[in-house]
Amino acid sequence: MLIGKPAAIPSSEITCKDMYVNRRRFLRGAAAAGVAALGAERVGRLISPGIEALAGTKLQTVKSGLTTTGEDLTSYNDVTHYNNFYEFGVEKDEPAMHAGALPTRPWTIRVDGKVAKPKTFDIEELLKLRPLEDRVYRHRCVEAWSMVIPWVGYSLSEFIKQCEPLSTAKYVQFLSYYDSKVELWASRSAIRWPYSEGLRMDEALNPLTLLTFGLYGEVLPNQNGAPVRIVVPWKYGFKSAKSIVAVRFLDKQPPTTWNDMSPGEYGFYSNVNPGVDHPRWSQKVERRIGEPFYKAGRGTLLYNGYGSMVASMYDGMNLKKNY
């Protein structure tokens, strides 16, 4: 069984100390670089709410029964320096260098669409809504690499309750932060911003779907989608929208960024499935990030190994057609 038993040690205690120390130094550097890049008029605004204070902040967490056991965690350094966050550059190491520019306070999530009434939630309010849980999840990228990440958050369903969706709401759309003056690197790719992702209502309500505020027991680094993101562990990573500013409840399937760009390559569902190849490569195996180059890839699991929790949602569905 892959899910069930809570980890004996809180994930926050697993990383060795020098990695923590280096990380702080890095984040300070990233914040400073961001400030420098933005120019004088924004400096005051960025310094006063204190990005630095946020970056190293330890979160109060509790254990979770939904954590994944039996996997070695990917190092903090790799989790935070190998990112796809194209608003901050298309190379994997660019978000870590550039995302310091992202202003994570003040931050709100706007909720609208098929809801009792539109609402806006402040990040501080969301952080206190439910106890924050330590949840280790496998993370499988559509590019055939994977990580194991100790996230911090609570089930998205808890938040959805607060949104009071109407019975006509069948889908949820997530929109990421976008400001071309902050995310100067976004215009280097021919992608329509803001980044948009979506889930079917039952997928969004699945307890595994995590509203995520941190990793390794601490506040999310900007490049990992601060201050709040979605994590859907049985789907390819791009389904897990970062730095979300709006949640929309809809009666039909929302447009989503990669599906719009190339529908043949990136399906709306994008459930991890070794049986359905990406047109450009096989999805049968994956490279675990941080492992030496000579180590053979590992077999990819259907639904990324979370089938017991999610497979029933797709009963009777043709997974080859609805990839």
Place this chain on the structure above:
Amino acid sequence: MKRSTLILLKTGTWVGCLWPLALLVYGAVTNTLGPDPVSKMALTTGYTTLVLLLVSLAVTPARKLVPKLNWLIKFRRLLGLFAFFYATVHLLTYVALYAGFDVNTMATDITKRRFIMSGMAAFLLLLPLAATSTTWAIRKMGGKNWNRLHKLVYVAAIAGIVHYWWQVKPGVLSPLRLTVVLAVLLLARPVLAVVQRRKTRAA
């Protein structure tokens, strides 16, 4: 050019061309190739192949534009062979690290995936060029035939750039820079030929 200058420049070319490989080998031995060493190796060797191909394609237009740079021809074979060398290492990273030497995987990739196809085509086009790179082969084939065969390098470079575009996600424009360079280098040829014809006619 003085013999000592030439030796110096050739040494510099060797060092420059081997530098990316040296960094990779050092990184592999010390396990410092970053979070995803396999993609680092594949991307570095692929990119270096394209850069060296483009540099070797720049030799002819540079000589035509600036007759003083005629000596550049002495470096073209070296640059071309290094491009082929990196293409070979690039192919090996695929065969060993991505396909795991699995023949079935490779067969599927080559027949089904256009980005693998275009890369393989580029490599196969470079193969006869590398094989006929010796002075002996040039003499044996005769300059005219040799020149004709080596026009394949244009097709190989285009296939390589197409391979790059098909490898990245749609919307990602990273291959644009090298594409523009290749377009300029290819267009420079007919343009320079026309200019030269005008000049000789005027004279």
